[in-house]
Amino acid sequence: MKISKTIAKALTISAIATPALFAATAFQNQVGYLTNGLKQMAVIDAAGKDVVFKDSEGNVALTITAPEAETWIPAGDTAASLVDFSEIKTAGTYQAYVGDEKIGHPIVIADDALEGVTKGALKFFYFQRASTELPEEFAGKYARAAGHPDTAVKYHASTGHTDLDATISSPKGWYDAGDYGKYVVNSGISTYTLLQLYQHNKDYFKDLKLNIPESNNEIPDILDEIKWNLDWMLTMQDTDGGVFHKLTTKQFASNVMPEKATSQRYVIGKAQEATWNFAAVMALASEIYQPYDEEFAKKCIVAAEAAYRWAIANSTTYFVQPSDVGTGSYTSAVEWTTRMWMLAEMYRISGEQHLLDSLKKWPITRKKAALQSWQHNYMLCMFSIATNPDIFEKDIADTAKSIILDMADGYISSLDTNGYGVPLVKEDFMWGSNGIASNKGMLLIHAYILTKDEKYLSAAIGIMDYILGRNPLDLSYLTGFGVNPIMNPHHRPSRADTVVAPVPGMIAGGPNYKSTDCSKSYNNPNAAAKSYYDNSCSYATNEVAINWNAPFAYLVGSIQAIAATGKSYDVTTKPETHYQIASIPFAKGNLRKASFQESQRLVVRGQAIQVELKDRSGNKRYFNLKGKQIH
Ligand code: 9MR
Numbered sequence: 001m002k003i004s005k006t007i008a009k010a011l012t013i014s015a016i017a018t019p020a021l022f023a024a025t026a027f028q029n030q031v032g033y034l035t036n037g038l039k040q041m042a043v044i045d046a047a048g049k050d051v052v053f054k055d056s057e058g059n060v061a062l063t064i065t066a067p068e069a070e071t072w073i074p075a076g077d078t079a080a081s082l083v084d085f086s087e088i089k090t091a092g093t094y095q096a097y098v099g100d101e102k103i104g105h106p107i108v109i110a111d112d113a114l115e116g117v118t119k120g121a122l123k124f125f126y127f128q129r130a131s132t133e134l135p136e137e138f139a140g141k142y143a144r145a146a147g148h149p150d151t152a153v154k155y156h157a158s159t160g161h162t163d164l165d166a167t168i169s170s171p172k173g174w175y176d177a178g179d180y181g182k183y184v185v186n187s188g189i190s191t192y193t194l195l196q197l198y199q200h201n202k203d204y205f206k207d208l209k210l211n212i213p214e215s216n217n218e219i220p221d222i223l224d225e226i227k228w229n230l231d232w233m234l235t236m237q238d239t240d241g242g243v244f245h246k247l248t249t250k251q252f253a254s255n256v257m258p259e260k261a262t263s264q265r266y267v268i269g270k271a272q273e274a275t276w277n278f279a280a281v282m283a284l285a286s287e288i289y290q291p292y293d294e295e296f297a298k299k300c301i302v303a304a305e306a307a308y309r310w311a312i313a314n315s316t317t318y319f320v321q322p323s324d325v326g327t328g329s330y331t332s333a334v335e336w337t338t339r340m341w342m343l344a345e346m347y348r349i350s351g352e353q354h355l356l357d358s359l360k361k362w363p364i365t366r367k368k369a370a371l372q373s374w375q376h377n378y379m380l381c382m383f384s385i386a387t388n389p390d391i392f393e394k395d396i397a398d399t400a401k402s403i404i405l406d407m408a409d410g411y412i413s414s415l416d417t418n419g420y421g422v423p424l425v426k427e428d429f430m431w432g433s434n435g436i437a438s439n440k441g442m443l444l445i446h447a448y449i450l451t452k453d454e455k456y457l458s459a460a461i462g463i464m465d466y467i468l469g470r471n472p473l474d475l476s477y478l479t480g481f482g483v484n485p486i487m488n489p490h491h492r493p494s495r496a497d498t499v500v501a502p503v504p505g506m507i508a509g510g511p512n513y514k515s516t517d518c519s520k521s522y523n524n525p526n527a528a529a530k531s532y533y534d535n536s537c538s539y540a541t542n543e544v545a546i547n548w549n550a551p552f553a554y555l556v557g558s559i560q561a562i563a564a565t566g567k568s569y570d571v572t573t574k575p576e577t578h579y580q581i582a583s584i585p586f587a588k589g590n591l592r593k594a595s596f597q598e599s600q601r602l603v604v605r606g607q608a609i610q611v612e613l614k615d616r617s618g619n620k621r622y623f624n625l626k627g628k629q630i631h
Helices: 005-017 115-127 136-142 184-200 221-235 272-289 294-313 335-350 353-359 378-386 394-413 433-451 454-467 492-496 525-530 546-565
Strands: 025-027 040-044 050-054 060-065 070-072 077-084 092-098 101-110 153-155 244-248 266-270 599-605 608-614 620-623
Touching: 040 092, 040 101, 115 136, 115 221, 115 546, 184 221, 184 244, 184 272, 184 378, 184 433, 184 546, 221 272, 221 294, 244 272, 266 272, 272 294, 272 335, 294 335, 335 353, 335 378, 378 394, 378 433, 394 433, 394 454, 433 454, 433 546, 454 546
Parallel strands: 025 101, 153 266
Antiparallel strands: 025 040, 040 077, 050 060, 050 092, 070 077, 092 101, 244 266, 599 608, 608 620
16 A cells, blocks of 8 residues: 555644654654765654754754755655755764654764774674684674684585595685575675675775784785685685585574584585676686785686686586575576676676677677666676776777666665665665665765766765665664664574673564565555564574675665765776786696696687697697687
8 A cells, every 4th residue: 555645744734733743753864974074854744843963062053944844765664854954064972852752762974984994894704704713902892712613524426526525625704694505606795795896996995904914914904804705715716716605504593602503514505696696706806816825816816717618618516405405596597698797897807808708799788787786697797898998998998887877876866855865765675784785885876986066976875875774664774773773683693692781783684564474464555664573583684695685785885985085986097907817827737737738728710618738849738618629
């Protein structure tokens, strides 16, 4: 049922007629606003009334007459007026009033108002580390023993391995979510998102300290944290270049601390989805780590190339969840979008024409675009192309940019009648809605990077504010931050430890009006943004996950970095390194044995990608990707 205009009007009229019954209230970012940034709050039942902002000494800093109320369909709310108090540009703590009545929470304004949440959202990844103890020095009261050494992981038959008693060592990495699984597809997009956060804001992140064990080394902390997961991802590559889909137990663990979850772990499946994804991430990693750790950077690019070769040769192998496995499946990703993303990344750092030629065989058009997620990597490819216009051909760079701007403009159009100033629509409120919201924010930041048009940054701030409290439940969805943060996320360590408050810095999946778990009775299609249950039993509204925290970190981290440095990413920046992908000696496979050759490289011949070997006299021989000589 839609809220009719008549009811909306009646509510507004009665609000004016009987103010005592409809006390004004307000929803706001509960953490903080940037001194020179956009500042908005949603004030309920106050249209036409004065909202007075007082500083900590009670002096009036600003008075704004609340504008007409506007319906925001996901809130099921017809009485919210969006009050903009950006004019306050002096740091401090303020309070809003309507008449004598306080509305909302204390308003914090500071130049570094978002630094704490940026660090918090990144520190979450430290708390998710597998295979290591978290000592008090870094984890405070959330200190815990090491869990999941993952040094003796068995092969599941779905990997194609036949010696099922053999084990591999695959330590480190981040736990995916509230469970203790490690899944390449989801790890890939999360890792890539964090690498982009660094890539786009290097000046800000190079010195930002996260208080992690590596904080005293020469590498920026954010890159140290990301490397913890890259190190694990590298171990998931089989000797033939293919990448295992996931590393989990056969069934989810019960609600115990990591060190108590000791069932046998397996590497499961080996298919193209994880392999393309892995290659894309390793390609970007090879560039980012090059100035800090050349050897590691080389390792990443060789791994990327081996994965690429395997995936080309196995492009019809899809992951299928084995019948004896019940952990997250991460199946049915739109595989060709991952392939496009990988081709863009490999081309970007190598300039190898055959990669661009392959990429251009796929459609670059608005019709195929969908918001980035673990299932759909199309926009990651568009981001890569559009933010590197000097590397990609002009026409495709222009098209990629127009796709991003068109999507961003679509989000902004939902602000036209929206008393919360939040560019989200009902359909966004499904499993992981805060991840969807954060990814929209990430896309809006890209639109800002590409145009420097403030409207995109403002819309991104609207999404961040929503997650931090400008929502109809008056909740900060980020644990440990804000006046009224969520308290009971579906997160095994937070449930099993003895600390009342959950591990900080985690965003909840968020409202999901189609939930089928214990939050089902909260489903409300007429107020989708209220379909939420702060109870750890609810994995469909209250789980946490690395692929939701990563775009949230990108969002808040970019907004803070842009404010702190006074600039955003310059799209004329070239990669700091240039790899000749096709001329790097193959690390693995049959061809390794052919050590006499002068050089070996991938080439496109007709429709096929082949390996060209050139001996010292310049004679060439060609092999297919399985190592069979063509002629
Ligand atoms: O984020 C995933 C969501 O898109 C799917 O609809 C859902 C059901 O398959 O799974 C979510 O991912 C979960 C994964 O399968 C296991 N770890 C926890 C993830 C977050 O809930």
